[in-house]
Amino acid sequence: MNSSSPQQGPRDDNQLFVDQFRQSSPYIRMHRGKTFVISCSGEVVDSPAFRHIVHDIALLNTLGIRLILVHGARPQVEERLALRNITTRLHNNLRITDHQTIQAVTDAAGHLRCQIEAMLSLGLPDSPMQGASIRVASGNFVTAKPIGIRDGIDFLYTGCVRRIDTESIGRLLDDDCIILIPPIGYSPTGEVFNMAAVELATQTAIAVNADKLIFLDDMHDIVDDGGQLIAQLSTQEAEQLRSLSTLCDEQKNIIDAAIRASRHGIERVHMISSRVDGTLLRELFIRDGCGTLIYADYYDTLRAADINDVGGILNLIQPLEEQGVLVRRSREHLETEIEQFIVIERDGMVIGCAALYDYPDEAMAELACVVVHPDYRGGDRGEQLLNKVVECAKQRTISRLFVLTTQTAHWFIEQGFLPGDADDLPQQKQQLYNYQRNSKVFVRNL
Incomplete structure (x- = not known):
């Protein structure tokens, strides 16, 4: 036996850790140097889970992610008001x-600032933050103004963002500091204003041009009518959900903020629940995440194909058919199978397509004809097509997705497909397998 070869034995917890760590490595590289704004509600800060969340935030900092933490304080404020027998109103x-x-x-804001800074300063032996040396910076980064009178009601010292000091924040992020922003702002005349944390985080993300905006709350996940987690939504789909769903007010508020952020250039907005242990790490370093992602549309429409799309699909796939990358499809063949296709349309032009063919007897389906126009590659559109196909497959109770490819094996591996062979295909597909073409088989469990 070659002594340099790894020994094969029963899978144990250590091997599981090794496998999971390897799977997370693309995300570690992807996120390094990126700027994330995390909005953390006062309810989360008040919960027992927050100590673990702080440990995970510290880990993100260690991995080279530039972090801005915006925290709320509603329950802490209400507790202090109750102790002082003060009644306030919400509108x-x-x-x-x-x-x-x-x-x-x-x-409340001052107390929470000290509490969070102290937790990020922990470095006890045998703790997740052993040996950590994390710098936390907080200050008057937010210039505020009163929101004034709305619906005839004067909100007094309730404020909104006038300006974010992005220059100072940027310098501190360059020095590897975690930026801590409490839900208060200051006016040039020295007044202090109460700020809504969700809106403050949104405006901060827009101002610093963050790569991600993450809303961390203690609410339940956003689910569909069948009780299944809604893993992702375009801004258009989020608007539809917002108007049709019976979400709680806070979820609607966060969805509204996510839509605003997306329309101002924040490509990825995440909504995650503190009720899931390790929620930040799961969302950022596991392929399927654990929350709901809202992404920008960029004027693209992802939809089911119809008969009017046949010409556009043919124009898209013909160059690849001529190169031998795709199997040829006639117009007549495509017309009969058009219901199996989804397309990405931009300004009336089909710029992407994919097809899903079911094999229900074996709870399998084939992903086929995944194509993005050359002028529009590099914008995650292939991933959008795949995610839509996976969503459709799950709705049809498909448990495994397979693909045949001759030239794009690496892309499918990056998307979670594992190598297989012809024996892994449904019986009907095995009988049609073209051994002369010698396509590689890849399978992904759903």
Whole structure:
């Protein structure tokens, strides 16, 4: 036996860790040097899970991710108001902040700032942060102004963002600091304003041109009518969900913020629940994540194909058919199978397509004809097509997806497909397998 070859034995917990760590490595490389804004509600900060979340935030910092943490303080403010026998009102889920209330807000914000900074400073032996040396920076990064009178109601010391000091934030991020922003802002005249954390995080992400905006709350996941997690939504789909769904007010508020952020250039907005242990790590380093991703549309429409798309699909796939990359499909053949296709349309032009062929007896389906126009590659459109196909397959109770390819094996491996052979195919497909073409088989469990 070659001593340099790994010994094969029963899979144990250590091997499982090795496999999972290897699978996370593309995401580690992808996220390094990127700027993430994390919005953390006051309920999460108040929960027992927050200590573990802080450990995970520290780990993200160690992995080279530039982090801005915006925290809420609603339950902490309400606790202080109750102790002082002060009653305040909410209008449209926004607190009306009078002079007494703003004192409770600043008290809560100051306490939470110290608490979070202390937790990020831990470095005890035998703890997840052993040996950590994390710098946390907080300050008057947010210039605020009063939101004024709405619906005839004066919100007094409730404010909104006037300006974010992106220059100072950028310098501190370059120095590997974690930026901590409490839900308060300051005016040039020295006034302090109570800020809504969700809106503050959104405006901060837009101002610094963040790569991701992550909303971390203690709410339940966003699910479909069947109770299944909705893993991703385009901004258009998010708008439809917002108008049709019976979501709670806070979920609607976050979805509205996610849509605004997407329309201002934030490509990826994540909604995750603190009720899932390791929620940040799961969402960022596991392929399927654990929350709901809202992504920008960029004027593209991802939809089921219809008969009017046949010409556009033919124009898209013909060059690849001529190169031998795809099996030839006649117009007549395509017309009979058009219901199996999905397309990406941009300004009336089909710029991407994919097909899904079911083999229900074996709970399998074939992913075929995945094509993106050469002028529009590099924008995650292939991944969008794949994600839509996976979503459709799951709705049809398909448990395994397979693909045959001659030239794009690496892309499918990157998307979670594993190498297989002709014996892994459904019986009907095995009988049609073209051994002369010698396509490689890849399979992905759903």
